[in-house]
Amino acid sequence: MQHNYKILMIALSIGISTNLKAQLVGGSNTIDLSFIEYKKDVVSNRYNDIKGLPYLLNDWAIGSVKSINNVEKKGLMLNFDEVRNEILIKDNNGKIMSVSSPVIEFTILDKDTNRNFKLGFAKTKLTDLTTFFEVLEDGKVKFLKRNNKGISE
DSSP states (O other): OHHHHHHHHHHHHHHHTTTOOEEESTTSSOEEETTEEEOTTTTTTTTTTOOSOOBSSSSOEEEEEEETTSOEEEEEEEEEETTTTEEEEEOTTOOEEEEOTTEEEEEEEETTEEEEEEOOOOOOSSOOTTOOEEEEEESSSEEEEOOOOOOOO
16 A cells, blocks of 8 residues: 555656746745646535535635645645545635645644644545545554545435
């Protein structure tokens, strides 16, 4: 399992490293998030006529994302779509973007507590290497929690 993870990470790194830019642009306050894929009306059209909340938090919260190249961007407005296992970022103009594959870790501030999520753990019947798990304890033995919601009719 560990070997498969390393191969996946190397392949992802080679495939995206030339496209990844995570830096401040031109000395302004605009952050270049070129590794983020913008999807039109990601939130507003996604869960019409659904009862309940498909997201980790009721509202947006400050957080950070870390890329496969270990580049970290802090101070972003984040939420996590627990139905689609997808990080969402809201930019300064209110556009909602979903994060593309180079992000391997994110942290989100929830009621004065930093909640850390990572991917790349061993796959199971219900998960794969792209499933984010909340890391509750990160030592020799990791204690993980899978935040997942489903839609039923």
